[in-house]
Amino acid sequence: MIDIYYKFIFVTAVLISVNFVFTSHSVSQEKNNPVSSDESILRTDSKGNILGGNKKDWSYSEKNYPEILISEKFFVRPYDTTKAPAPISNGFVYEIIGSKLVLTWFTAKGVNVKGFTVERSVLDSSDKQSDWSEIGYIKGKANAKNKNSYRFIDNNLKKGIYYYRLKMEMQGGNFEYVNLNGKVNWLNFPQTTELYPVFPNPVTDVFTIRFFLPVKDEVSLYFLNGKDTVYLIKRKDLAQGFYIMKPSKSTFKFQNEIRTLHLVRRSIIRKVYSGNVQFM
Numbered sequence: 001m002i003d004i005y006y007k008f009i010f011v012t013a014v015l016i017s018v019n020f021v022f023t024s025h026s027v028s029q030e031k032n033n034p035v036s037s038d039e040s041i042l043r044t045d046s047k048g049n050i051l052g053g054n055k056k057d058w059s060y061s062e063k064n065y066p067e068i069l070i071s072e073k074f075f076v077r078p079y080d081t082t083k084a085p086a087p088i089s090n091g092f093v094y095e096i097i098g099s100k101l102v103l104t105w106f107t108a109k110g111v112n113v114k115g116f117t118v119e120r121s122v123l124d125s126s127d128k129q130s131d132w133s134e135i136g137y138i139k140g141k142a143n144a145k146n147k148n149s150y151r152f153i154d155n156n157l158k159k160g161i162y163y164y165r166l167k168m169e170m171q172g173g174n175f176e177y178v179n180l181n182g183k184v185n186w187l188n189f190p191q192t193t194e195l196y197p198v199f200p201n202p203v204t205d206v207f208t209i210r211f212f213l214p215v216k217d218e219v220s221l222y223f224l225n226g227k228d229t230v231y232l233i234k235r236k237d238l239a240q241g242f243y244i245m246k247p248s249k250s251t252f253k254f255q256n257e258i259r260t261l262h263l264v265r266r267s268i269i270r271k272v273y274s275g276n277v278q279f280m
Contacts, residue, residue, distance in 0.1 A: 040258055041276045044199035048208070058275035059263075060194040067187050068196060068210075074187070075210055075244035078219075078233055092166065092180050097239060101154040101184060103164060109147050113140035117167035118152050122160050123183070129163065140169075157186045190214065195263045195273040202278040209245045211263055211273070216240055218266035223252060223259045223277075235266070254279035 042058055043051040048069045055062065074096055091106040107113055118136040121129050141148045154164075164180040194212040201207070209232070213219065221233040230252055232245060252259075256279070263273040 041201055041278045042197050044197050044201045046200045048197065048199040050197065054276075058195060058197045059273035060196050061190060064188070064190065065196070068194075068212075071185065071187055071242075072244075075242040078221075078236065078238055078243045078245065092164075092178050094164070094180060094184060096241065101157060101162075101186070103152045103154065103180070105150050105166060105178070107140075107148045107150070109145065112171045114169045114171050115139045116150060116152075117169070118154075119165050119167060120154070121163040121165075123162075132165065140171075159186060159188045161185055193263070193265060193271075193273055195261070195275060197275060198261065198277050202280045203249050204280050206246055206248050207277075209247070209261065210243065212242050213238055213240050213265070215267075220262075220264045221245075222262055223254075224262065249279055252279070256280065 040057075041053050042055060043053040045051055050065075060068075076096075093104050095102050095104070103118065105116075116138045117134055118138065119132040120135045121132050123129055135154065136152055138150050138152055141150075162184045164184070166178040167175055168178055169175040190212050192214055196210040196212075199208050209221070211221070216237065216239050218235055219233055219238050220231065220235055223230040223232075232247060258276050258278045260274050260276050265271070
């Protein structure tokens with residue numbers, strides 16, 4: 001009986017010792033390796049290509065990501081959502097507001113225009129441009145003493161490459177064509193909020209954050225730093241559309257650690273879109 005008792009104490013001591021070794025090893029390993037890019041983050045290069053890691057990280061459609069990745073023109077700064085891309089020749093410009101393509105153009109002071117026929121052409125699967133087709137008409141403004149602006153919205157576009165031009169008809173009956181200088185690469189817009197992988201990840205300097213809002217909403221975008229919250233966007237109303245930010249690592253003073261980026265919409269406050277970012 002005494003022999004069994006001592007054996008029991010010995011086995012228990014061994015188990016406690018083994019457990020202590022595993023626990024100590026685990027703590028030591030965590031201390032020496034505070035971050036692990038292979039398992040806990042989705043690694044990306046400087047262009048946003050996925051290199052590996054945790055594919056369950058981030059809130060986005062992996063299937064549609066390659067198309068989103070090359071669509072830089074669709075993204076705008078959260079604090080500058082109303083401006084169009086750089087002006088195109090002849091004052092004919094376009095901007096993307098939500099899932100709508102908005103064409104805008106101007107006529108100079110003293111120009112009397114009867115009206116504008118808006119025409120569109122599409123590039124087919126064989127890279128051949130189709131014939132021009134009329135998609136709308138805008139009547140000219142009577143007051144030619146001032147510079148006038150015009151606007152046309154093209155709704156419900158399908159995925160494809162489009163070209164636009166204006167047939168400008170003058171009061172005297174003459175007309176001329178004004179082409180949108182460049183093509184419009186249109187894609188199928190997501191139906192839900194998407195927070196795309198930060199790139200590059202791990203972060204060493206400037207990095208890119210991109211997200212999509214399916215509807216207008218109040219948005220906050222932030223990192224949690226211990227008990228502190230570091231905001232990039234704090235309770236700001238944003239229209240439907242794609243957004244881009246390019247902050248610098250130095251802004252956050254994170255060093256050799258992984259932080260989670262959070263995107264929250266006011267209308268669905270209980271849903272948090274997030275992804276892990278490794279700061280080197």
